[in-house]
Amino acid sequence: MNTSPFLQYRDMVMGHYSTAKWLRSFVMSLWNGGGYKIGLSQLGSIDEAHFNAAMAMLRQYREQGENDREFMTLAEDIRVRMGEEQAAEEREQAFSDWQRDLRYHLNRQGRMRPGEIAQAVEDHYGWLESEFDAGHSAEATGDALEARARGAG
Known part of the structure; x- marks a missing residue:
């Protein structure tokens, strides 16, 4: 029995x-074309190895469809990874927005200059992430950051 290209090219995918x-x-569009759109125009710019992998997977899918256990396993692993990547992107955006709010709060208070705010954020970045992850507001964290920057906390 031949090895499924979905297993053969798994590391590449x-x-x-x-x-x-x-x-x-590409794999996800085979699994659910309505839910996962793909631009085929990129086929013209991928190298021969990746093109051959895509064509081998396409041929296998045409012959076996979702009866290929390796295809289904790969699709599920990709779906999980895409969800994790999406969650990480959303968290990064939310943290960026939260930092913007924190800087705005500190600037609005007028007790720290913009350069001091930037330095405080840089010096306490890890702590700020933990405050964000704990669900603390930007305003309350800004007040605590100011105290930390001034050596009181």
């Missing part, structure tokens, strides 16, 4: 580079 991300989208 799960790589951490742009063409691997495209291959993941």
